[in-house]
Amino acid sequence: xSLTPQLVLFEEDHKQVVACAQRLxxxxxxxxxxxxxxxxQLVAEAGELQGIDTTSLASLVAGNxxxxxxxxxxxxxxxxxxxxxxxxxxxxxxxxxxxxIILAVIFDDRSSLGxxxxxxxxxxxxxxxxxxxxxxxxxxxxxxxxxxPFAEISDDDIDNLFSD
Amino acid sequence: MAFINYSxxxxxxxxxxxxxxxxxxxxxxxxxxxRTADEAKGKMISxxxxxxRTLFFDFLPLALGEIRGFKTRFHLYTVPGQVFYDxxxxxxxxxxxxxxxxxxxxxxxFEANLExxxxxxDNLREQGYDINKVPWVIQFNKRDLPNxxxxxxxxxxxxxxxxxxxFEASANTxxxxxxxxxxxxxxxxxxxxxxxxx
Numbered sequence: 001x002s003l004t005p006q007l008v009l010f011e012e013d014h015k016q017v018v019a020c021a022q023r024l025x026x027x028x029x030x031x032x033x034x035x036x037x038x039x040x041q042l043v044a045e046a047g048e049l050q051g052i053d054t055t056s057l058a059s060l061v062a063g064n065x066x067x068x069x070x071x072x073x074x075x076x077x078x079x080x081x082x083x084x085x086x087x088x089x090x091x092x093x094x095x096x097x098x099x100x101i102i103l104a105v106i107f108d109d110r111s112s113l114g115x116x117x118x119x120x121x122x123x124x125x126x127x128x129x130x131x132x133x134x135x136x137x138x139x140x141x142x143x144x145x146x147x148x149p150f151a152e153i154s155d156d157d158i159d160n161l162f163s164d
Numbered sequence: 165m166a167f168i169n170y171s172x173x174x175x176x177x178x179x180x181x182x183x184x185x186x187x188x189x190x191x192x193x194x195x196x197x198x199r200t201a202d203e204a205k206g207k208m209i210s211x212x213x214x215x216x217r218t219l220f221f222d223f224l225p226l227a228l229g230e231i232r233g234f235k236t237r238f239h240l241y242t243v244p245g246q247v248f249y250d251x252x253x254x255x256x257x258x259x260x261x262x263x264x265x266x267x268x269x270x271x272x273x274f275e276a277n278l279e280x281x282x283x284x285x286d287n288l289r290e291q292g293y294d295i296n297k298v299p300w301v302i303q304f305n306k307r308d309l310p311n312x313x314x315x316x317x318x319x320x321x322x323x324x325x326x327x328x329x330x331f332e333a334s335a336n337t338x339x340x341x342x343x344x345x346x347x348x349x350x351x352x353x354x355x356x357x358x359x360x361x362x
């Protein structure tokens with residue numbers, strides 16, 4: 001298929017992405033950082049927000065980016081790469097990294113928009129590098145078809161999933 | 165396209181329910197939500213208008229179980245069916261792994277089904293997908309209604325070559341809803357398996 005390749009995330013890459021997100025939480029004095037694939041899948045998270053429904057968060061953040069991307073195209077822009085939602089207590093700062101990953105930072109008045117923007121910029125470069133590498137690997141994997149957990153599954157495995 | 169996470173040992177797939185306005189896409193998701201154990205489902209999100217018409221999408225995450233040590237997660241989305249929401253439909257199709265086309269069996273919606281299926285094909289093509297390569301199934305919904313046209317007519321109009329699996333359903337009562345979902349989930353997993361071997 002000609003579209004974006006399948007996103008495959010190996011453990012060591014995931015660790016590096018999470019480490020980068022954790023650093024951003026500290027540097028930006030943020031409550032939490034989420035990395036979400038444009039298709040709505042949560043890729044990594046870091047920070048203090050407990051009990052938040054991250055699956056919903058990921059799908060809504062991706063929907064938000066998709067909708068504003070559509071809006072951007074309507075007025076002749078390619079995309080709006082930076083979004084900011086201001087709340088009474090908590091705020092969300094959203095940017096795109098490596099064209100395909102959404103970086104969402106949640107912060108309150110212990111931080112500021114200026115600080116978050118500054119730190120996101122720095123972390124964004126590092127994350128872009130990491131994800132470019134991850135996508136390259138995924139493409140190679142697509143070509144070589146090595147190591148996919150699904151190469152070995154049988155029809156029975158699939159049937160068993162639906163046996164109940 | 166599916167997201168394979170080795171760190172969490174998870175595989176995530178995106179399934180989209182497509183079809184004309186008021187054909188029962190959201191109702192499909194509601195029945196699945198109601199009849200799935202709490203531990204296997206997440207929260208259902210509906211971005212709807214005040215009159216409960218889908219504005220952007222409905223979203224329901226499901227965990228189906230493990231395959232070879234990998235948790236399989238399916239993210240179910242619906243699209244807004246009304247003709248003028250085409251921009252939103254395109255966005256939701258991005259990264260899709262499989263489609264349920266929900267057809268409305270009522271006689272007066274016959275044309276709307278054809279139009280919506282053409283729209284699905286166009287929008288998939290626009291995203292770089294070929295409908296002949298994307299796993300998809302057809303659900304003939306609202307079979308319980310008195311004005312439902314015959315299966316033969318629907319079959320001839322929407323799936324004349326008979327290549328696509330068809331399911332009769334009445335999403336209102338829940339009949340046929342899980343059969344449709346299971347069939348598509350199987351196709352998607354089989355495609356992943358095939359894709360990883362080719």
